[in-house]
Amino acid sequence: MHGFGFATMLTDLGPHHDxxxxxxxxxxxxxxxGQLAIVTAFLPLAYLIRHSWSYPRLVLTGGSLAVIAIALVxxxxxxxxxxxxxx
Numbered sequence: 803m804h805g806f807g808f809a810t811m812l813t814d815l816g817p818h819h820d821x822x823x824x825x826x827x828x829x830x831x832x833x834x835x836g837q838l839a840i841v842t843a844f845l846p847l848a849y850l851i852r853h854s855w856s857y858p859r860l861v862l863t864g865g866s867l868a869v870i871a872i873a874l875v876x877x878x879x880x881x882x883x884x885x886x887x888x889x
């Protein structure tokens with residue numbers, strides 16, 4: 803699914819129609835493999851620290867606050883056509 807967002811960009815770069823499908827499939831597989839690698843690395847750590855005193859305070863609260871902050875920045879940039887963090 804992720805690769806279809808880049809279909810226009812890949813078309814503008816000029817690959818032939820046959821290689822466009824291969825590019826989209828390859829991109830999708832790469833994104834999914836990357837996500838699996840991150841989850842595979844994170845889950846054992848989360849399992850080990852789930853009963854420690856720091857888990858609810860640092861991981862749950864800190865992680866939730868980080869997600870909220872990122873979501874607010876992205877929403878603000880898109881809703882008001884701003885660029886708060888130029889890359």
